[in-house]
Amino acid sequence: MTTRLFRVFPWLPDAQTPDRPGHPLYVSPTQGAGRIDGPDRYRVLYASTSEVGAIGERFGDLEEWSDAMFVVPSLVGGTRALAEYSLDDPLLDLDDAKALLDRELRPSRVVTRDRGTTQRWARAIFDEGRWAGVSWWSFWNPDWVSCGTWAVDRLELVSVAPLADRIDAVHEVRDVLARPWRERR
Secondary structure, three states: OOOEEEEEEEOOOOOOOOOOOOOOOOOOOOOOOOOOOOOOOOEEEEEOHHHHHHHHHHHHOOOOEHHHEEEOOOOOOOEEEEEEEEOOOOEEEEEEEHHHHHOOOOOHHOOOOOOOHHHHHOOOOOOOOOOOOOEEOOOOOOOOEEEEEOOOHHEEEEEEHHHHHHHHHHHHHHHOOOOOEEEOO
């Protein structure tokens, strides 16, 4: 079964290889603080199964939204973009009660903000050798599915679009999260 994944990322159209910042498959070598990170064992690309989920995960913490969100000040010439990927390998669905029972994992431990806890269960799932990553419900909206895949080398890039070109999806998420939009002056 093919899974479609979406990710908002800082894009440099000239970044030609995944080891370069600004490439759609780039994962920072300093990764380590994320929910399922295991930098000594694997890299993780975080995504969502929907455009709106990816946008919500990236900008949910912002109190006020504007088109300034599309700019990446730390990446000269960079802009935020929405990438779509396909993955043919299975993700473990942590919104499935049997998957949790099989691992003696409580739902609260899936979404806890204690990264030591989440990284421990992620390593155990990685060690099963059966999964390309995991999926769980979004903190921002449980209808959105968040994912982390350690099978970054098996992701197929489908498309990339500047986030400004997906403004309708941005405003859809903004409405769901009840964030005000500020026009730049």
